[in-house]
Amino acid sequence: MPDPSRDIDPKVAGSIRLVVLDVDGVLTDGGVYVGARPGDAALEFKRFDIQDGLGVKMLRWAGIEVAIVSGRVSEATALRAKELGVDECHQDPGAKKLPIVQKMLDDRGLGWDATAMVGDDLADLPILERVALPVAVANAVPEVHAVSSWTTGVPGGRGAVREFARALLTARGEWDGLVREYCDARSKE
Numbered sequence: 001m002p003d004p005s006r007d008i009d010p011k012v013a014g015s016i017r018l019v020v021l022d023v024d025g026v027l028t029d030g031g032v033y034v035g036a037r038p039g040d041a042a043l044e045f046k047r048f049d050i051q052d053g054l055g056v057k058m059l060r061w062a063g064i065e066v067a068i069v070s071g072r073v074s075e076a077t078a079l080r081a082k083e084l085g086v087d088e089c090h091q092d093p094g095a096k097k098l099p100i101v102q103k104m105l106d107d108r109g110l111g112w113d114a115t116a117m118v119g120d121d122l123a124d125l126p127i128l129e130r131v132a133l134p135v136a137v138a139n140a141v142p143e144v145h146a147v148s149s150w151t152t153g154v155p156g157g158r159g160a161v162r163e164f165a166r167a168l169l170t171a172r173g174e175w176d177g178l179v180r181e182y183c184d185a186r187s188k189e
Contacts, residue, residue, distance in 0.1 A: 008150055012133055013171035017114040019059055020101055020127060021161060023070040023077050025120035026137055027052055029157030032074075046076040047157060055162030056084045058182070062174050067104055071095025071123045095123035098130075118164055119144055120156050135164055 024030050024046075033045040059066050067088035068081050074091065081089035090100045105111065116133035117124065120140040128134035128147050136148035139155035150167070152160040169175040 008167050008171040010171045013168050015114055015132055016064060016116045016168065017110055018065045018067060020067050020069050020115065020117040022119045022124050023068060024072055025139065026118050026156040027161060044074055044076055046074065048080050049157055049159050051159045052161035053084055055165030056086065058169060058178050059165050060085065061178055062169055069097045069100050071097060097123060098126040101127050118161060
């Protein structure tokens with residue numbers, strides 16, 4: 001259960017139209033399983049938390065766009081984004097995330113004041129320093145914690161995105177209704 005002393009400001013929460021998520025260390029625990037298929041074709045696996053997935057879907061149901069922006073190119077990330085219905089999945093091997101997010105904002109006519117980001121590492125800092133709601137996962141590096149206005153109680157890959165989604169949607173007054181709709185839809189024969 002989230003600590004009420006850590007509530008997100010409802011005014012800030014109400015302004016959020018886009019949530020940007022890092023992948024490694026946020027949607028995953030940061031571990032990467034690497035191997036090879038016969039013929040030396042690379043094979044990579046990542047572990048994603050199932051509760052984070054529902055948190056992403058609930059943000060989308062509330063009308064908040066969700067984008068995945070990673071500094072590592074991975075087929076596993078693209079597959080997870082597709083599974084969650086996240087159309088904006090950007091993977092830049094140089095971890096140049098700021099131009100990607102700026103273009104998304106420009107394309108939508110949004111400003112940084114309508115954006116939140118959940119991050120954990122140095123490549124996330126240029127965005128976290130600009131967004132209205134910078135969020136660090138519990139296992140983030142000190143520099144990310146220093147610029148964040150909200151921190152999850154759990155580490156990335158262990159339900160941190162779901163915890164954030166719940167806090168954001170609670171601050172907007174939408175969480176309980178979304179939970180009820182979700183449960184009602186699964187209670188019908």
